[in-house]
Amino acid sequence: MSADGRDPGTAAAEKRAHLAAMFEHAPPHFSVEPERFSLVTYNEAFARHVREAYGIELCPGMTPDEMLEPARASRWRELLARALREGSFRTDYVTAAGDVHMLLTLNRLEHAGAVIGVSVLAVDVTESRRALKQLAEAEVRLAALVESTDDLIWSVDPESFGLVTFNRALAEYFRTGRTQLEIRAGMTPEDLLPGPGAERWAEFYRRALGEGSCVVEYETASHGKTLLLSVNRMEREGRVFGISVFGKDVTERQRVQRALAESENRFRALIEDSPVAIGVSSGESRIEYVNRTYAKTFRTTPEALVGLPVIGQWAPESRSQLQQLMQRMQTEAGGVEFESLGLRADGSVFPVHAAVAVLRRETSPIGVVFLTDISERKAVEAKLQETLAELSALKDRLQQDNVALRQQITVHHGATATIIGRSPAIARVTEQARTVAPTDSAVLVTGETGTGKELLARAIHEMSPRRGRQMVTVNCAALPAGLIESELFGREKGAYTGAWTRQQGRFEAADGSTLFLDEVAELPPETQAKLLRVLQDGRFERLGSTQSITVNVRVIAATNRELIRMVEAGQFRADLFYRLGVFPIEMPPLRSRPEDVPLLVWDAVRFFGLKLGKTIDTIPSETMQRLQQHAWPGNVRELRNLVERSVILSSGRTLSVALESEAEGSLRPPVTLAEAERQHVLATLERTGWRIGGKDGAAALLGLQRSTLNSLMKRLGISRPKS
Secondary structure, three states: OOOOOOOHHHHHHHHHHHHHHHHHHOOOEEEEOOOOOOEEEEOHHHHHHHHHHHOOOOOOOOOHHHHOOHHHHHHHHHHHHHHHHHOEEEEEEEOOOOOOEEEEEEEEEEEOOEEEEEEEEEEEOHHHHHHHHHHHHHHHHHHHHHHHOOOEEEEEOOOOOOEEEEOHHHHHHHHOOOOOOOOOOOOOHHHHOOOHHHHHHHHHHHHHHHHOEEEEEEEOOOOOOEEEEEEEEEEEOOEEEEEEEEEEEOHHHHHHHHHHHHHHHHHHHHHHOOOOEEEEEOOOOEEEEEOHHHHHHOOOOHHHHOOOEHHHHEOHHHHHHHHHHHHHHOOOOOEEEEEEEEEOOOOOEEEEEEEEEEEOOOOOOEEEEEEEEOHHHHHHHHHHHHHHHHHHHHHHHHHHHHHHHHHHHHHHHOOOOOOOOOOHHHHHHHHHHHHHOOOOOOEEEEOOOOOOHHHHHHHHHHOOOOOOOOOEEEEHHHOOOOOHHHHHHOEOOOOOOOOOOOEOOHHHHOOOOEEEEEOHHHOOHHHHHHHHHHHHHOEEEOEOOOOEEEOOOEEEEEEOOOHHHHHHOOOOOHHHHHHHOOEEEEOOOHHHOHHHHHHHHHHHHHHHHHHHOOOOOEOOHHHHHHHHHOOOOOHHHHHHHHHHHHHHHOOOOEOOOOOOOHHHOOOOOOOOHHHHHHHHHHHHHHHOOOOOOOOOOHHHHHOOOHHHHHHHHHHHOOOOOOO
16 A cells, blocks of 8 residues: 555556646657657647648658658658757757747666656747847947947946946947047046046946936036936936936037027017017916007006906907907917007007907917007098098099980981991891990891891990990800810919919900800800800809809890701701891891992991001992902901002092902892802902912901801802812
C-alpha cells in the first residue's frame, strides 16, 4: 500500500493519466526515436500545427523526410542530432510560411543509461518577437527623432550631473560656441561651461531633483540666444536614475512677442486716434471700452461710459429696434449695419450709422460697434431730396412740353410722314397702321425685302402710347443661333463659357416700349418657344437664372418669307405664328405702286444731295418713266441705292440714271414677278463676278444684308456656276 493508503498500481495509473493530460494540454510537443528520428509520441497541439501549416495528418513512425520538404527535413535532422550530442538546447524556428515564430526546446531522452530518443517542445513566440521588433523599431525612430530635431536634448546622472546621452543639436551647439568644445559622455557642468554658467546649470538640475520638473529661461553667453529649458527628474520604480533636459531656442519667439506687443500698442493708439467712434460691449450688454472719438461723439468721457448699459446710448424711440438686434446677434454669427438715433450725455438726439460685429470667445460673446455721426450727411440728403423734387417737377413739365410738341408735329406733318406714297396700296397700309397703333396687339409685317417693313414698324410705334420710349430693334438673321437667346432675354454672369458679365436682354431694354423683331422667321425652334411664353404672359428668365422677369413689351415682327408655308413644313411654330399675326399688315412691293416712284425718287435725291453736297433740281421725264417701269426686285432699298449712285455720278443739276437692265433690254416686265426678281439678282451677281459681300458686292448693290441675299438665292434656286 502507498503512504496515502492507495494501491500502488492505481497510483501509478493515475500518475500516468495526469502526465498524459498535461502532455495533451501542453504547447506543441513530440518525441522521436534516436535512429531514424521517426515519430514516437506527439500531442494534439503539434498534430494541429502540422495539419494547418503543412496539410499533413500525422501518424507514429513518420520521419522528417515524410513530413517536410528536403531542405527543412535536413534542418530538423541537424537539430535532433545536436540534441543527441549536447543533451539539450534551445533555438528559434520559423515556419515555412514565415508567419509563426517558434522557440524550440530539445532534450535527449535517456532510460537506464541508454538513449531512447529526443523530445521537442515548441512554444509560439510570434507575438513576443513581434513586440520586441516593434520596440526596437520604436527605439530607432525615437533615436532618429532626437537626432533630427534642432532642439537641444540631453540627460545627466543624478550624482555628478555628468552627461549620459545627448543629441546632435547639443553637440553642434557646443562645437559652434566660443569654446568650440567637442563634448562627450561623462562631462560635468564644470567641463562644459566656464565660470558661473556651470553653477547655474547645477542649480537647474538640483531644482528638478527636488521639484520633479521645472521650466526656466536661459540666456546663452556664447550664442546670444534665449533657451527655454524643460528639466525633468527621471525615475523608475521609485529610484531616481537621471535628469533629462529639453532645450528650445525661443529667441525668435520672444522677438515676435515683443513685436506683437509693440504692434498692439500701435494698434491701440490707432484706435484711440481713429476718426471713427469705436466701442466694445460685454456679453451682459455693458460697455467695456470706448475710444476718445466715441466719447467725444456722445459729448462725455471714456471713463463715464465704461460700465454703462449699451441701450442707454440710444434715443428712446430707437431702443426697441436695438434690443431686437442684440437678441438676434446673441445666437447668430456675423455683423449688421443700420441707421438709428443716438442720445448724447446732454440729452440731444442725433442720427448715426452703426456697424456691429459679434466676436465669439470662450466665456461669452463680445460686441464691437463702429459709429459715425451722419448729421451732416442727413442734412445733405434732405437738400438733395428737395433738389430731386424740383428736378422731377421740371421733368414733368418738359414731358408735357414734349407731348405738346409731338402733337403739333402730328398736326402739321402727320404721324406717317416718313411712309412716302399716295397710291391706294400705301394708303391702305397707312390706315391699317393708324388703326392698330393705339393698341398693345402684336403686329406681323410681311412683304418683300426692301419694301420698308422697319419704317412701318417705327410709324406704328410713333403713333402708339409707347412713343415716349425708344423702339428697340433686333435683326434675328444677323445673330448667331447660339447667341440669339441671350441677346433677346439676357444672361447671368457665368451662364456659359465667355459670359464674364451680366447682360440685359432686348426684352428688358424694351420694357414699356416696342420691340421690333426683323427677320423673325430665322429664329431657332428653342427660341420660338421662349418667345411664345413672353407673348402669352410677359414673363421670361435670363439665361443661367431661375428668377422670372415680368415685362410690358409690344412686339412688332417682320419677315419676307411666307410663314404659313414654314408652319406647314414644320419650320415655324403654329402657335407662335398666330400670336404674332394678331394684326397682319403686308407692305406692297414697289412694282405694284409705280405712281409712288416719283415721290420716292425726289425724296432720295433731296436726301443724298444734301448728304453729298450736290444740288439736283431736274429729272428728265424719260428717266422718271423708265424708273416707273422698272421691276424693282429690291424695292425701295434698291431705288434709294440707285439714286445715291446716280447723284454721285451726275455732274450737273440734272439727275443721270443708268438702269442695269437697260443694256439687256429688260425694261419690259417679265412674265412673273418671281422671274423678274430672279433675273435681276442674276444680273447683279454676274456684274460683280459673283462676289456677294463687300462694299462693291451684289448684296450692297441690291441694298440687302449678305445673309438675306443668300436666303433669297436659295429660294430662287440660284447657285454659282461651276468654272
